[in-house]
Amino acid sequence: MTLAAPSLALKNAMREITAEMDRQFDALLPVPGDARADLYRAMRHAAIGGGKRLRPLLVFATSRLFGVDRQCAARVATAIECIHVYSLVHDDLPAMDNDDLRRGKPTVHKAFDEATAILAGDCLHALAFEILADEKTHSDPFVRVELIQCLALASGPSGMAGGQAMDLEAERASFDLATVTRLQAMKTGALIACSVESGAILGRVAPEGRTGLKGYARDIGLAFQIADDLLDIEGDEDKVGKALRKDGAAGKETFVSLLGVDRAREQARMLVDQAIAHLHAYGHEADLLRDLARYTLERDR
Amino acid sequence: MTLAAPSLALKNAMREITAEMDRQFDALLPVPGDARADLYRAMRHAAIGGGKRLRPLLVFATSRLFGVDRQCAARVATAIECIHVYSLVHDDLPAMDNDDLRRGKPTVHKAFDEATAILAGDCLHALAFEILADEKTHSDPFVRVELIQCLALASGPSGMAGGQAMDLEAERASFDLATVTRLQAMKTGALIACSVESGAILGRVAPEGRTGLKGYARDIGLAFQIADDLLDIEGDEDKVGKALRKDGAAGKETFVSLLGVDRAREQARMLVDQAIAHLHAYGHEADLLRDLARYTLERDR
Numbered sequence: 001m002t003l004a005a006p007s008l009a010l011k012n013a014m015r016e017i018t019a020e021m022d023r024q025f026d027a028l029l030p031v032p033g034d035a036r037a038d039l040y041r042a043m044r045h046a047a048i049g050g051g052k053r054l055r056p057l058l059v060f061a062t063s064r065l066f067g068v069d070r071q072c073a074a075r076v077a078t079a080i081e082c083i084h085v086y087s088l089v090h091d092d093l094p095a096m097d098n099d100d101l102r103r104g105k106p107t108v109h110k111a112f113d114e115a116t117a118i119l120a121g122d123c124l125h126a127l128a129f130e131i132l133a134d135e136k137t138h139s140d141p142f143v144r145v146e147l148i149q150c151l152a153l154a155s156g157p158s159g160m161a162g163g164q165a166m167d168l169e170a171e172r173a174s175f176d177l178a179t180v181t182r183l184q185a186m187k188t189g190a191l192i193a194c195s196v197e198s199g200a201i202l203g204r205v206a207p208e209g210r211t212g213l214k215g216y217a218r219d220i221g222l223a224f225q226i227a228d229d230l231l232d233i234e235g236d237e238d239k240v241g242k243a244l245r246k247d248g249a250a251g252k253e254t255f256v257s258l259l260g261v262d263r264a265r266e267q268a269r270m271l272v273d274q275a276i277a278h279l280h281a282y283g284h285e286a287d288l289l290r291d292l293a294r295y296t297l298e299r300d301r
Numbered sequence: 302m303t304l305a306a307p308s309l310a311l312k313n314a315m316r317e318i319t320a321e322m323d324r325q326f327d328a329l330l331p332v333p334g335d336a337r338a339d340l341y342r343a344m345r346h347a348a349i350g351g352g353k354r355l356r357p358l359l360v361f362a363t364s365r366l367f368g369v370d371r372q373c374a375a376r377v378a379t380a381i382e383c384i385h386v387y388s389l390v391h392d393d394l395p396a397m398d399n400d401d402l403r404r405g406k407p408t409v410h411k412a413f414d415e416a417t418a419i420l421a422g423d424c425l426h427a428l429a430f431e432i433l434a435d436e437k438t439h440s441d442p443f444v445r446v447e448l449i450q451c452l453a454l455a456s457g458p459s460g461m462a463g464g465q466a467m468d469l470e471a472e473r474a475s476f477d478l479a480t481v482t483r484l485q486a487m488k489t490g491a492l493i494a495c496s497v498e499s500g501a502i503l504g505r506v507a508p509e510g511r512t513g514l515k516g517y518a519r520d521i522g523l524a525f526q527i528a529d530d531l532l533d534i535e536g537d538e539d540k541v542g543k544a545l546r547k548d549g550a551a552g553k554e555t556f557v558s559l560l561g562v563d564r565a566r567e568q569a570r571m572l573v574d575q576a577i578a579h580l581h582a583y584g585h586e587a588d589l590l591r592d593l594a595r596y597t598l599e600r601d602r
Contacts, residue, residue, distance in 0.1 A: 123463070134450065165340035
């Protein structure tokens with residue numbers, strides 16, 4: 001496998017989707033002329049103007065396989081990104097990771113205060129489900145309820161938030177590779193998988209037809225996390241826009257601490273190949289998903 | 302209007318429903334044999350064995366008007382109580398109200414730690430939507446999606462969490478009666494209204510047929526909050542199970558600070574009468590809702 005810089009198609013898609021997400025959040029979060037102004041400013045601070053928008057990109061790239069209406073995909077992408085952003089706001093809090101910097105900007109509790117950060121996260125959490133429940137997202141209530149079920153499972157105690165709780169324990173315990181893999185599959189993998197599956201739900205693909213896409217999502221989720229662990233060791237703080245080398249300092253086991261840099265990188269490559277193999281049923285319409293899989297290894301931020 | 306102690310029917314319903322809620326949460330939150338054990342223990346600590354279960358009671362009492370299956374009502378009541386409990390866990394945090402005691406027990410961040418309290422709240426939040434999206438709650442996806450929409454709106458920035466954000470500002474600003482009314486209608490009223498409306502949604506009552514119930518909910522929501530403000534001034538901390546007289550100390554305007562004790566009590570009485578008047582279309586099947594309205598004035602905890 002040759003590793004290339006992000007393809008032109010991927011670069012264009014990333015540029016389009018980051019702009020689209022900013023437009024969506026700008027429209028979703030007008031600052032009201034009442035005592036909630038700071039709450040909304042905090043949500044805007046967290047949600048607008050930053051991030052790779054990996055999850056929205058996965059929603060769009062998968063939706064495209066099935067000719068889904070772009071406006072429906074945009075709403076679902078926004079809902080999933082609401083969950084991702086709320087989790088970052090809460091994870092950055094002093095009681096959690098205590099980070100001052102996120103995407104090169106002060107974290108929400110630094111720019112505002114802790115109480116506002118907690119509430120801004122809670123509001124983005126509720127907004128995700130408000131967006132999905134609205135008939136503007138899809139005319140069929142069954143599709144909406146399936147999207148909601150997928151997102152609630154992916155973000156709750158069996159998914160993202162459960163993985164985050166395991167991650168808190170990781171400082172005290174000494175996890176083996178199987179446990180770190182499960183932790184990461186929950187903490188970051190579940191929402192990545194939900195982004196891909198949501199595209200399939202919008203495309204009315206029956207659960208039994210989603211196996212290949214689910215395999216793809218599982219593999220790129222892990223590859224993405226290994227790349228993140230490598231970035232934590234080898235990355236440039238200015239470029240990445242957040243504090244690095246925190247896992248080692250906290251005594252947390254990661255893919256890199258357990259496998260070493262070389263084997264971790266090899267494992268990520270294998271996962272990317274495997275992810276691409278899962279897409280064998282699709283033609284050129286899945287090239288963006290393939291490019292995206294390759295890009296996980298190329299990230300420098 | 303004569304004020305009586307809670308009627309026997311209300312007392313029995315309260316006893317039944319508090320037991321039912323504990324059973325529901327016990328079944329929903331089995332402690333897993335992995336690194337998430339503390340997360341689940343924290344959720345159980347917050348959700349089991351305490352509280353008046355006012356919102357579940359409203360779901361059951363309204364569902365009963367329309368012959369709704371009891372198991373469906375129980376699941377919806379559990380989902381709404383998940384939201385209420387998560388909001389208490391987050392509100393009690395040091396960065397918010399900084400409370401050590403809730404329902405006579407240590408608050409979650411005291412019994413566990415702050416990070417676990419934040420995540421336990423986030424998990425209960427996600428679980429609420431997971432419960433509602435599940436087909437076990439109702440066979441018709443349209444009913445499920447309507448319940449989800451109702452709950453997301455009631456708990457997000459236009460409802461409970463938005464009201465909580467206004468409440469944070471209340472320490473800095475000096476709100477007038479109209480603003481305090483709006484704040485409370487959002488902070489506690491929205492979820493109370495959602496509990497009543499959910500019973501109507503389960504009963505397949507069309508939106509235009511919900512006017513009376515919505516009026517009832519709005520009025521008892523405010524009456525309940527005025528009673529809470531009176532309790533904050535006149536209550537016994539041991540009986541109430543939490544710290545009192547915090548609003549005055551924080552310089553927050555309340556119904557009682559703005560109206561005085563006597564006019565506040567008079568206003569609550571009027572709201573209860575008005576709430577009961579909104580139920581004129583219903584016969585004895587709504588007596589529990591009527592008893593519940595009267596009970597808001599009788600609370601000593």
